[in-house]
Amino acid sequence: MTLLGLALAAFVGGGAAALLATRSPRWASRFGVGGALLGSALGLVPAVEVLCGRSLPGVALAWSVPGGTLALALDPLSAFFLVPVLAITAATAAYGGSYLSAEAGHKLLGPAWLWFDWLAASLVLVVTARNGLLFLIAWEAMTLTSYFLVIFHHERDAVPRAGWIYLAATHLGTAFLLVLFGLLAQDTGSLDFARWDPPHAGAFGLFALALVGFGTKAGLFPFHLWLPEAHPVAPSHVSALLSGVMIKMGVYGLLRMLSILGPPNAASGAVLLAMGLASGLFGVLLALVQHDLKRLLAYHSIENIGIIVLGVGLAWIAASAGATGVAALALAGALLHVWNHALFKSLLFLAAGAIGRSAGTQDLERLGGLLKRMPWTGATFLVGAVAICGLPPLNGFVSEFLIYAAAFKGAASSSAPSAALWAPIGGLALIGGLAAACFAKAAGVAFLGEPRSAEAAGASEVEPVMRAAMLCLAAACVALGLAGPLGLAASLGPVEQLLGPERGITSVARSMTPVLWSVGAVGACVALAALALAGLRRRVLRRRSVRIAGTWDCGFVAPSPRMQYTASSFAQPLTRLFAPVVRARTIGEGPAGTFPRPTSFASRSTDVAEGVFAGLFGAVAALAMRLRPLQAGSTQVYVLYTVLAALALLLWKLV
Numbered sequence: 001m002t003l004l005g006l007a008l009a010a011f012v013g014g015g016a017a018a019l020l021a022t023r024s025p026r027w028a029s030r031f032g033v034g035g036a037l038l039g040s041a042l043g044l045v046p047a048v049e050v051l052c053g054r055s056l057p058g059v060a061l062a063w064s065v066p067g068g069t070l071a072l073a074l075d076p077l078s079a080f081f082l083v084p085v086l087a088i089t090a091a092t093a094a095y096g097g098s099y100l101s102a103e104a105g106h107k108l109l110g111p112a113w114l115w116f117d118w119l120a121a122s123l124v125l126v127v128t129a130r131n132g133l134l135f136l137i138a139w140e141a142m143t144l145t146s147y148f149l150v151i152f153h154h155e156r157d158a159v160p161r162a163g164w165i166y167l168a169a170t171h172l173g174t175a176f177l178l179v180l181f182g183l184l185a186q187d188t189g190s191l192d193f194a195r196w197d198p199p200h201a202g203a204f205g206l207f208a209l210a211l212v213g214f215g216t217k218a219g220l221f222p223f224h225l226w227l228p229e230a231h232p233v234a235p236s237h238v239s240a241l242l243s244g245v246m247i248k249m250g251v252y253g254l255l256r257m258l259s260i261l262g263p264p265n266a267a268s269g270a271v272l273l274a275m276g277l278a279s280g281l282f283g284v285l286l287a288l289v290q291h292d293l294k295r296l297l298a299y300h301s302i303e304n305i306g307i308i309v310l311g312v313g314l315a316w317i318a319a320s321a322g323a324t325g326v327a328a329l330a331l332a333g334a335l336l337h338v339w340n341h342a343l344f345k346s347l348l349f350l351a352a353g354a355i356g357r358s359a360g361t362q363d364l365e366r367l368g369g370l371l372k373r374m375p376w377t378g379a380t381f382l383v384g385a386v387a388i389c390g391l392p393p394l395n396g397f398v399s400e401f402l403i404y405a406a407a408f409k410g411a412a413s414s415s416a417p418s419a420a421l422w423a424p425i426g427g428l429a430l431i432g433g434l435a436a437a438c439f440a441k442a443a444g445v446a447f448l449g450e451p452r453s454a455e456a457a458g459a460s461e462v463e464p465v466m467r468a469a470m471l472c473l474a475a476a477c478v479a480l481g482l483a484g485p486l487g488l489a490a491s492l493g494p495v496e497q498l499l500g501p502e503r504g505i506t507s508v509a510r511s512m513t514p515v516l517w518s519v520g521a522v523g524a525c526v527a528l529a530a531l532a533l534a535g536l537r538r539r540v541l542r543r544r545s546v547r548i549a550g551t552w553d554c555g556f557v558a559p560s561p562r563m564q565y566t567a568s569s570f571a572q573p574l575t576r577l578f579a580p581v582v583r584a585r586t587i588g589e590g591p592a593g594t595f596p597r598p599t600s601f602a603s604r605s606t607d608v609a610e611g612v613f614a615g616l617f618g619a620v621a622a623l624a625m626r627l628r629p630l631q632a633g634s635t636q637v638y639v640l641y642t643v644l645a646a647l648a649l650l651l652w653k654l655v
Contacts (some may be wrong), residue, residue: 007043015117022110032113036093040086050079067191069131076493078127084342088244095469096237099118102429119145132181132191149238162229169226173216180209198262210257218250221279231298236353243301244346264319270311272505277427279306284434289605293362304341311403325508326410334401335491340395347473354462364567371447373459378447380470385439386476393523398484441570450561484516492628
C-alpha cells in the first residue's frame with residue numbers, strides 16, 4: 001500500500017506542479033504527463049501483485065469525520081479495475097502531451113493537467129475506498145475534475161450545455177447513492193464497508209438505488225443521456241479516459257454493492273440482463289446513425305456497458321439457480337470485457353482525435369481517403385474496429401465468447417432457467433452484427449475512397465508520441481486476443497470474491513483455457529500468413545512496373561468524390577429497418593423533374609432519452625434559478641444557513 005500512496009502523491013503533486021508552471025505550456029505539460037506516468041507505474045505494481053494472488057493489508061486511519069475510519073484496501077476486485085485505470089491514464093497522458101500542444105497558444109494548459117492528474121487520483125481512491133464517506137468524496141472529486149476537463153473548450157457553443165447535462169445527470173445519480181449509503185449505515189451506525197451486513201428486508205429496493213446511482217455514471221440505458229453529449233466535446237485524450245475507465249467506475253460500484261447486498265438472486269439478475277440487452281441494442285443502433293465520429297464512439301460505449309451488465313445479470317441468474325460454474329464463466333467474461341473495452345475504446349477515441357487534429361473535422365461526411373494520408377492512424381483504428389466488433393483473434397472476441405459460452409451452457413443446463421438464458425445469445429448476435437455494420441461504415445467512409453473535403457485532402461500523419469500511444473493500445477488489443485487465457489486467469493480472483501470461494505466454482509471458466517489458446521494460435525498463424533503474403537506481394541511488385549489508372553466509372557467521364565457512398569446512405573437500409581428505435585427523420589427533398597433545381601437532403605436521429613429527461617432537467621434548472629437568491633454572497637448568511645441546518649438536525653435527532 002506504500003506504493004499506492006506514492007502513486008496518489010505523484011498524481012496530486014504532478015497536477016499541482018503543472019498548475020504552478022501554467023505560464024510555461026511546455027513545463028506544465030511535462031509536469032502533468034510526468035506525474036501521470038509516474039503515478040501509473042507506481043500504482044500498477046501492487047495491483048498486479050494482488051491479481052497474482054498476493055494479499056496486501058489495508059489501511060484504516062482515524063479521522064475526525066463521523067461514520068467510521070479513513071479506510072483503504074486493495075482486494076482482487078479493486079485491483080482488477082485499478083489496472084485499466086492506470087494503464088489508460090498513462091497512455092492518454094502521453095498522447096495528451098502532444099495533442100494539447102496545438103492549444104498552447106490560446107489556452108492555459110496548467111489547469112487542464114491539474115484536473116487530469118487529479119481525476120486519475122480520484123479514480124484510484126474510488127476503487128480502493130472502504131468507507132462510504134471517503135468513497136463519496138472521491139466520487140464527487142471524480143465528477144468535478146472530469147467536468148472541468150469536458151468543458152476545456154468552453155468557448156464553443158455546444159460545450160457549456162454538454163457540461164451542464166453531464167453535471168446534472170451525475171449529481172442526480174449521486175443523490176441515489178447518498179440515500180443508499182445512508183440506509184446501509186442505518187443499522188450499524190458506521191459507513192465502513194466492512195461493517196455493513198446484508199439487509200434482512202428491502203434488499204431489492206437498495207439494489208434499485210445502486211442501479212440508478214451507479215448506472216447513471218456507467219451510461220447505462222436509460223440513464224445515458226449525458227454520455228453522448230459530453231464525450232464528443234471533450235479533448236480526445238480526455239474522451240478516451242472517460243470512456244475507457246471512468247464509466248467503468250459505475251460497473252465497479254455496482255459490483256461492490258452487489259457483494260454487500262447478499263447472495264445473488266434471480267430478480268436482480270433479470271433486471272440487469274434486461275437493462276444490459278436494452279443498452280447494447282439501443283447504443284449500437286443509435287451509433288449506426290451518427291455522422292460525428294466521436295459521438296458514434298460514445299454510443300458504442302453505451303453498447304459495451306450493456307454487454308458488461310448483461311454478463312453480470314447472466315451470472316446472477318445462473319448463481320441464484322445453483323449453476324455456479326456457468327455464473328463464473330459469465331462473470332469472467334463481463335469482467336474481462338471491462339479490460340477489453342478500456343483498450344479498444346481508448347484506442348478508437350485517440351484515433352478519432354488524430355483525425356480531428358489532422359483533418360480539422362470528425363464529420364464522417366467530410367472525410368475520406370485518410371488511409372493513404374494517415375497510414376498509422378488508419379491501421380490502429382482498424383485494429384480497434386475489429387476488436388470492438390468482437391471478431392477473432394482480437395481481445396473483444398475473447399470476452400464476448402465467454403459470455404456466449406456461459407449462455408449456451410446455462411441454456412443447456414437443467415439447473416438454470418434456460419428461457420432467460422437464450423435471450424442474451426440472440427441479443428449478443430444482433431449487437432455484434434450491427435456493430436460490424438457500423439464500423440464498416442465508419443472505417444470505410446473515413447479511410448477509404450477519395451477525400452470529401454479540402455481538409456481531408458490535406459490531412460497528414462500525427463506526431464510520433466501520439467502514434468506511439470495508439471500503437472501501444474493496438475498491440476495490447478492483439479496481445480489480449482492471442483493470449484486470452486491470461487486475461488481469463490486475471491479475472492478469476494474477482495470472480496471468486498463475488499461468487500464465493502467454494503471449491504470448483506471457477507472450474508468451468510478454467511475449462512475454456514484450451515479453447516482460447518487454440519483460437520489464439522489459429523489467429524497468430526493467420527496473421528503471420530497474411531504478413532508473409534503481403535511481404536511476398538511487395539517483393540514481387542518491386543521487380544515489376546506498376547501502372548496506375550482510374551477505376552472503371554460505368555462510362556461516366558467526370559467522377560467526383562460526391563458520387564461516393566456517404567455515411568448516411570451506407571447505413572440507410574438498417575436505419576429504415578429500425579426506424580421506430582432510431583427515430584430517423586429526413587430533411588429536404590430529392591431532385592424532381594427533367595431539369596431539377598439545386599436541392600439538399602440530410603437525415604437526423606433523435607435519442608429517445610432526450611424527451612424523457614429533458615423535462616426533468618428543465619425542472620431542475622427552474623428550481624435552481626428559484627433558489628438562486630439564497631446565494632447571497634455574504635459569509636454571515638452562509639454561517640446562518642449552517643447554524644440553522646445544525647439546529648434542524650439536532651431537533652430531528654431529539655424527536
